[in-house]
Amino acid sequence: MRINCPCCGERSLDEFVYYGDADLRRPDPQDEEAGAKFIAYVYERTNPSGFHRELWYHGLGCRTWIVAERDTRTHEIYATCRAVDGGAPEGAAADRERS
């Protein structure tokens, strides 16, 4: 697999570490339901067949955390961007996939 790092260009999978769902947001610890929300945040994952927005870490490269939009069935990656850029705007591919 090849991943297009926004900083380094297209690089081999070997250089990256997979993390998981990019759309999880760390709950507010002051929230009354913080306990339950953190449980969901840490442990609960969907396992989608198809479109997935996910985090990758370019550990053997520039150390950028990347949001990739990937099809879990074909491993095609539609788009990538840096996680710091607002946690990645949803790409056109995502809209296409969801419609």
Added chain:
Amino acid sequence: MSERDASKEASQSFRVPGMGSIDTTRTITFTFDGRIYEGHPGDTLASALLANGVRLVGRSFKYHRPRGILSAGSEEPNALVELRTGNRREPNTKATTVELYDGLEASSQNRWPSLAFDVLSINQLAGSVLSAGFYYKTFMWPAAFWEKLYEPVIRRAAGLGRAASEADPDSYDKVTAHCDVLVIGGGPAGLAAALSAASAGARVIIADENPELGGRCLAEKRTIDEMPSAVWAKHAQEKLRSTNEVRVLTRTTVFGVYDGRTYGALERVSDHLPVPPQHQPRQRLWRIIAKRVVLASGATERPMVFGENDRPGVMLAGAVRTYINRFGVVPGRHAAVFANNDDAITTIADIQRAGAEVVAYVDSRKELSPAVLAVLSEAGVDAILGGHVESTTGTRHITGATVRTADGEIRNLPCDLIAMSGGWNPNLQLATHLNARPHWNETIAAFVPSALPPGMAVAGAANGLLTLAEALASGAQLGIEAAHEAGRPAVEARSYSTTPEASSIAPLWRVPETKGKAFVDFQHDVTTDDVVLAHREGFAAVEHLKRYTTLGMGTDQGKTSNVNALAIMAALTESTIPAVGTTTARPPYTPVAIGALGGAHRGRDFKPERLPPSYKWAREQGAVFTQAGLWLRPQYFPRPGERDWQETVFREVDTTRNAVGICDVSTLGKIDVQGRDAIKFLESIYINNWGSLAVGRARYGVMLREDGMVLDDGTTARLGEHHFLMTTTTGNAAKVLQHLEFCRQCLWPDLDVQLAPVTDQWAQFSMAGPKSRDLLRKIVDSEFDISDAAFPYMAAGEVAICGGLKARLFRLSFSGERAYEIAVPSRYGDALIRRLMTATEEFDGTAYGTEAMGVMRIEKGHLGAAEMNGTTTAYDLGLGRMMSDRKDFIGRTLGSRSGLMDPDRPRLVGLRPINPKHKISAGAHLLPQKAHRTAANDEGHVTSAAFSPILGHTIALGLLKRGPERVGEIVGVCDPVRGRDILAKVVSPEFFDPSGEKLRG
């Protein structure tokens, strides 16, 4: 030896002068089963054996039936030989792909005691026992018989060759390449595609498994652009080799298609030589990233399924033509041709030109086209239309074919060769590696690729375009398109002229009435009866058929057998072939040695080694090294006269505790943290408070994972208002950096903080012991005050040493002694350790390694990887009070879950044996003193243990249920692995200097 010399064969009596394209002016010798033969450069082992009239080359897997050479390529199921000897011995090598070299040694396999007389061939008389599923049925009971009887017998009987028992002496290489267009296969379609793509200026890689490009251009007598096809192919190859940006990879098999347009290929760099030339690898593994791919992998001919069709002398018709046209070898004197398609007709003329007789042409079709009939009549051959070969005669080689004519008449034709053709299967495996299903094409009676991997197009026979004209035209067109899609200018595809050819087929999947075993899968001895049996017993689904009969599971992956088998199954189930479907083709296309996949990553080079700055010096001292992650760290420094490692370690500990010891701590992870929000960042990732940390001070910190488990610990020093230096444990350096980058980039992108790993930038040495400050004074420049008042415990700052070299100084201690760590840029590390060790002589100091460090840290109750094992919380490890309740931090919410605060959890304690002579080892279980030694009574385990030379007995750290509440209690320490069961007292984990007096000085 004399016997061998005497057995030298006189000549290559089946070589036809003036035919073939290999160099027959030079003669080379080789041995097969100890006999010496001659051949020519350019021969394969198979062609050379056939030239010498050797037809029997192996015994089959299950029935030990005599087997010969079926094919002329990598689809070969039968002619598997053992190549070379000693540590290069290589089993299951296909004689059809082995290039002959002078002195080659090969032997047959799977026979005992000899190839001609094989005792186990009586297996075929016991055929009903060994039929499909026999492993499952026969050796079921009693279970105890497996180990003693069944398995040894099966292993003796069923082995296919022997692997070398010594280490592989050769080296293997890996390389990554990028190109616009990868052309897989160098036959007519591949050559046309590569020429096209190159003419558009594309960066092209063309790979072919043979030593020369050309494919069937070399095997057939055809013309292209008025030239013999072999000459055209030679010109095409030369053109490609001389074109910039074109890389020709011969002896290279593209074996797999992977995600991201990545292709795996194996180049057999030196397999055709006795030993690899100096500095050359045996094989090279290519990872090719191609924008576009033209798959031109050709097609594989199907055998006909009739009785005794496995006897040596029965060959694929296309292979017969290859041996004649490319190698100038005629595989028999009196041949019968048996086919169901037009392509096989050309075999007749080739055999006749080679001076051999065609005794009959048998075609299962009753009616042929006028053009084909004209060819037959011109050849003057006895044509038996609508007939079948039912069986063969002979023992170790065929002597005749039994033919049933359309009228039902039986004719016995004496012959020593049957050239058979059941049609051609496109080599579409690579098109399906990413899980696409092929499509059934009725016209050619074969599967063709349908959905393709991204960027791939399929040309020629691989796409079911079986004639030469179609191959050239499709290759030329797809080469142009691929180059254009890869961003090169559009150019016009050129056209090639060829002679017309007939290509119709009427499938015959098995001869209706046969005598004897009719083989479908030659390598795994699967017959039509086995397929019938599998069907009768309910294993009709194609994947079940495969597993029940082991069809297609040999080293040839069923290249010649799969389609025949599933067509037979389709008939049995009264279904269609597309409905039955195919099994899934997975990489690799042909076997790939593990050595090639490993490349240079073997032995000590399996992983990279990281060497600490004092490595060279430590080696000179005779240090013993240990692996800590990728690092090689000194474990201890033995001195002359020391009896064992323990004596050395005791001396190192004792010297450190009483004078001074020096240890290279450069391997600890170091992360530079800077920015206006650096404090805020540290507050969020550490459990304790950082706001009050003054510039010039360091603090111990613990960080958790978000689930509340301890991730790592270490000290962080404040070097400036917005500048911190964090240290991590050696093993967790990369993991912590990844965690911090995640927090910074994904959780709090708005914080003004930057991280840089600086582990490799600094050489850092710990000086521990009561004399450490005196030692330090020897190297720190005099203007720096290092008195306890100016530089107290946990101080951090910049100094100059050895006359002006800038250094960082930290007063930190892992050992519990007064201790300092001094850091200089890595390049000064070697000089500094030598300087320190010279300076330490005055104090009778020592260097110490990781063993002594481990002893001292257990004496102090400091945590290591065994305690921070991913299942322990701060509370478990006695760090609960460090957790700030004034702020949020990673792991706080989940770390405070009631279950994790349960006092019943195993928590950190110290343990000392009641009898000081007793030993405790890590891993031992903790139980109530008198409880039964069962898992139900288990209350925890020992995490770390060491003999403390200061205290004179073993000390240990452990995780014990309600541990801290049980200080003073006596518990059982049960170590069934080492056969120990002793009593120990639960104590505080700080065995040594609990008040920290020594630390502060």
